[in-house]
Amino acid sequence: MEARDTAYQWVDAHRNDMIDLWKEMVTIDSGIGVKEGGMAMGNLCAGILEDLGFSIRRVSYEKCGDTIIAERGDMTKPYIILMGHMDTVFFRGEPERRPFTIRDGKAYGPGVLDMKGGVAILLSALRALDAAGVSDFPVKVILVADEEPAHCFSDAPQLIEKEAKGAKCAFNFETGFTDNSLVVQRKGCWRFFVEVFGRGCHVGNDPENGRSAILEMAHKIIEIEKLTDFSKAYNVNVGTIEGGTVANAAPAYCKVECDFRYTHPEDLPVLRQKVADVCAKTWVPDTVTKLTDSFGFAVMPRLEGNMKLLEVAQEVAAESGFPRPEARLCGGGSDAAYTTAAGVPTLCATGVEGARNHTVEEWADVESFFLRVKQMAGILLKVKDRESF
């Protein structure tokens, strides 16, 4: 494996360059709703990909940065997809408040882990292979700009699924886990609100006129929570509740936010119906209940091919002396749902390792950043000539 050694050597020789790229990305403010930051990330990545010989297509949206679709090689043949998202969950101005910093082997900054580190790894692995003279395989890079708000500004889910048709495998450079595991399966999620409208009254003066929204909601929550069935790999959580204003008034309003996780796509319509049935039932007369969809993300099913890809990653690790990656079922969603929906074997969480996503404590393991570039270069060398998985 002369090419692999060359690629690994390139990585060892370009540690500072790769860190600079990572830092440049974290410094770009591509937080929620910051369209120009999303555009800036897209321009940066598209520029690097063009230099590597990719041709670029863009899909533009009103409220978020472009989706970048970059292709290289003969796309009529089964190709590899490398993907990720360029946005973060933070509000505008976060990179200024919390700039990219490395301390004691850990990198900090908004999106350092989720997933600017992963995007930098994606591009660096392509550069390392290019340096090793390997650029003759069909590959498509898909980078989106509104993953964190569940693609509420774009048609990315449909677009990814469409762009994935004809691919032989996909890698999503989402947040890596510190135990080296790679994600072969993700749960789906359905978020919803339930609101109950009752009737207020003063409890001292006319208590009999009250219709407690909290009482009605309590009945409903108990029924909704009963839907959890771990043996069927789904669970519902009433995560937040707010109701009433003062102790001495019957509460006229109560609201809950719920989160339903499921592993098998076919369970979702059944669960939706069950929740709707609970909401349709009334315990406290004269109360009215409203069920509203919030958002959701689809299941990443465990395709047989996902496990084959994991075996490739395990081979690379064994041959290179890297820690062995095991299979992980992850409770949280990602865009890997949409490549697997197209039937494309996918490995997810191939990005930099770390923890505390979506918080100011978010950190990434710097050494894993280099290791994951090598690992991906090694994986690509093994899969580039295979027809299928």
Place this chain on the structure above:
Amino acid sequence: MKTMQDIFAAIDSAKPAMMETWRSLVDRDCGSGNKAGVDAVGQDIKAFLEPLGFKVRFHKYEQAGNMLVAEYGDMTKPFVILTGHMDTVFADGTAAERPFTVKDGRVTGPGVLDMKGGITVMLYAVKTLLEAGWDRYPLKIILAGDEEVGHGWSDAASDYRKEAKGACMAFNYETGFIDDGIVLERKGCAQYRFDFHGVGAHAGNNPEDGRSAVKELCHKALEMEALTDFAEGTTVNVGVISGGTVPNAIPENAWCRVDVRFKTMAGIERVEKAFKEITDETYIDGVTTACRCEVKMGAMERLASSEALFEKAQAVAAEAGLPAMKAIAVGGGSDSAYVTAEGVPTLCAMGVKGQYNHTVREWAEESSLTERAKLSAALLMKL
């Protein structure tokens, strides 16, 4: 002993002094949270009563205004209780912002109606009678320092009950009603905060590790609300609820505020016993529950003896040419609850008349100051 007409004339001529006492009680900050302010009121009232022959002592509390107890005469005999409270609901600085003001027969200022006017009525009814040689009953004056916060930070409620033992009747100089309603019955009110503590977990990654505080709360809210019994006059309302932080985490914490109204002490005792059981039981393993009583005003139960006392008082008022009164039941609480709890017949709302307690619109009728002092003097002379 002078005649009722002499006493009434003495009260009329004392009006300037009464107005001055009323003003001095209003123009000072003594909200329930201002212990020093409330205690200073107690000292001034002590200075007023001692020259009249009262022995004055205080129940002292660390975190609440002290309770004044002033006794006159042979306390081994059945005595009359005259009671009220010295604290107001207003924050420091209100006295300077809205000082005692008389305009067009209406008096305004913090606590002017609730219940500095009532204290003034009581003090001058007693002073006038004692200076005229009245000695029909031993007297016990009880003035609480933390009524507006339901004695939540003191033992005043139980001290009240101890002090009430041995009394033959009681008058509470709470806010008077402009339609001459006299209160024989008040609902009690208590408020509780329940806190639930479970175990947080990510809803996607390790939901089986979570123990939902919200779920525990819901089971218990159903139990609490089921304690409502309209026939008994008891209502339980889970009024405010809050829990969790984000939808994708099993909620670690939740809380609720619960209001209980009750007509009888048996009613609140039943609810409190149930609350203890609800606190101790567990629906979701790993979730703990804590319950704290934040406010509690006892119920002033309607006693047959209070009704009889009212009938006699009505006759005295008629004889004295004072306005006819009517017996009423109200929703809001007062310390009369602790007196009726000892079986002492009690008339409440004997203070100056007015409206809009606890608000900046609070006002009292100037003319009711002497009218109500005459009513109390007449009752003590004739009952």
